[in-house]
Amino acid sequence: LSELQILDLSNNKGLWGPIPSKIGTLKNLVNLVLVRCNFSGPIPESVGSLQKLTSLFLNSNSFTGSIPHSIGSLRNLVWLDLSDNQLDGPIPVSNKTAPGLDVLLNAQHFHLGQNKLSGEIPLGLFSSKMSLVHVILNNNQLNGSIPDTLGLVQTLEVIRLDGNSLSDPVPENLKTLPSVTELYLSNNNLSGQIPDLTGMNLLTYVDLSNNSFDRSGVPQWFTTLPNLTTLRMDTTGLEGPIPAELFNLPQIQTVVLRNNKLNGTVNMGTSFSSDLRLIDLQNNSIDEFHLGQYSYKVLLDDNPFCREPEAAGICKTVQAPLFPNFTAQQYCAPLSCFLDLVGSDCTRPYLGSLIFRSFNFSDLENLFYYDFLMDTLQPLLAHLKVPVDKVCLISSMINMYSYLVLNIAFFPPGGAFFNRTGISTIGHVLNNHDFISPYGPYYFTDLAYPSFPGKSKNTG
Structure with missing residues (x-):
């Protein structure tokens, strides 16, 4: 097997136990794909000996322990997927004795979500020399600030930091990332002002829900992102009126602004996107809502408007499905x-x-x-x-x-x-x-x- 270049054993539930340390003897391996087996135990340090490896897929197993520093030796690695395991401890970065993920300058994919990784996201994890396209760290136990070095990685397209315990304000330089299309920061403890996303014109999907931002009016960038399809801002401290232009963004499909302090009048009229399918404004302070010619789903429960007689046909007790x-x-x-x-x-x-x-x-x-x-x-x-x-x-x-x-x-x-x-x-x-x-x-x-x-x- 010494000449083996591709090892793909995916979706074999009959494979269980630890990966043998001898895996490191397959020196010509380029792709190692072990998705959704029943492997467990620590990821062997010997994986770092696979110097030709470009893809390492170990996701959806039951691996435990920390991410080996030796993975930082895989200088040709493009795709690293360790998600959906039981990995814990910090994200490894280089120190005086061992390399870390920060030196994987050819890597385009860091997929580390759905683990038990803890501690802060290291400041040294990111740099302007990196080629990262996807940084997916969702649903871990990470805390502390989002490092401002993330804003140095100009190649980024997808950022998922949701489902952690991150705190402090969102770094201002994130808005300088020109290629980001999807930004998930929901379900953290982020504070300070709602981040300014002005100029991130490729954004399609934004979810900042369930954080501890300062109370504020609707940000101007809500109505200036031409490619936005989905805006989720549940429980984000929004107050004041909702600009009608939000519903007229050319590609908008879903607007979720529930559990805020939004008020005033919403008049759909005839000026709304033909793609808009869901407006969720539940638990706000909306005084009036005029459907106009809009005929798709609107959720308005727990607004003052719903106590008015004319609201009977609009304020139906219909919940959006928990999982669409x-x-x-x-x-x-x-x-x-x-x-x-x-x-x-x-x-x-x-x-x-x-x-x-x-x-x-x-x-x-x-x-x-x-x-x-x-x-x-x-x-x-x-x-x-x-x-x-x-x-x-x-x-x-x-x-x-x-x-x-x-x-x-x-x-x-x-x-x-x-x-x-x-x-x-x-x-x-x-x-x-x-x-x-x-x-x-x-x-x-x-x-x-x-x-x-x-x-x-x-x-x-």
């Missing part, structure tokens, strides 16, 4: 065959989920996004000679981590079953491909395939 979802019945034939007995005469699709850690839209009922994905997937698989007859979407939802989950069915060509090679090839392709906007970084998980030819059951 969409069932795409028009895309897939019934999937009852998936669980049928082997002897039945029907095609058995391979089912899995594409889980996107970032995406730049929020209207799950807009079929454009699914058509785009299907039009991307089908030719990709055909080009790589992956044996698939049809790919279709079953359903979608946004989960508790604000990840977009797309449930997909792959149908086998010319027969009722996929063979083992077909299944493993699909998984390999999907765990080694990077989609383009409007979809961001993702990983692929599958369901156990129910049967192979000549077998009554198989766990995949």
Whole structure:
């Protein structure tokens, strides 16, 4: 195995226990992909010996302990994904005796979310020499300030620091990052003024909810970001009137401003974006709301306006779903065959989920996004000679981590079953491909395939 360049064992739940330290002897390894197995224990320091490695995917396992400093030795590394494990301790940066993640100047992806990482985000983690595109540190136990060195990484497109215990004001220089499209800072203890995002004209998705910002009027940048599709500012200390221009941003789909002190009159009239599908202003101090010609979902409970007789047709007790979802019945034939007995005469699709850690839209009922994905997937698989007859979407939802989950069915060509090679090839392709906007970084998980030819059951 000394000449092995790609090792992909993803979605094998039968693989468990620690990774052997001998993994470090595979000196020619370029891609190490161990997504969603049952590996546990510490990540071996010997991983740092894989000097040719460009992709390290260890996400969705049960690894424990700290992130090895030795990963900082992987100077060719482009993609580091350690998310969805039980890793703890600080994020390693260089010291006098060992390298850290700060010297990975070719890295484009730091995916470290859904762990138990603690302490401050090190000031030395970021520099202007870096090539980072995605910094995803969500749902850890990080505290302290957001380092202003983050604003030096001019290549950044996605920043996810949500679900931590970060405090203090947001660094002012974040607004100098020219390419950021998605910014998640929600569910922290950030304070001071609401950050000024003026000039971040590529922003599509902003979530600053549930922080401890100073009370303030609606920031001017609310109405000046031309590509904004989603604005979530739940519990952020907003007060005063809402500018009508917010609802007329050309691509706005979702506006969530609940649990603030907003007041005055909102008049939708006829001047609102044709893409706008949800306005959530619950628990504010809105005195009047005029729908005009707007006919999509409005949530206004717990506003003074809702006590008025004329509000009866508007202030309906309808809650936005906790986790928005969409069932795409028009895309897939019934999937009852998936669980049928082997002897039945029907095609058995391979089912899995594409889980996107970032995406730049929020209207799950807009079929454009699914058509785009299907039009991307089908030719990709055909080009790589992956044996698939049809790919279709079953359903979608946004989960508790604000990840977009797309449930997909792959149908086998010319027969009722996929063979083992077909299944493993699909998984390999999907765990080694990077989609383009409007979809961001993702990983692929599958369901156990129910049967192979000549077998009554198989766990995949």
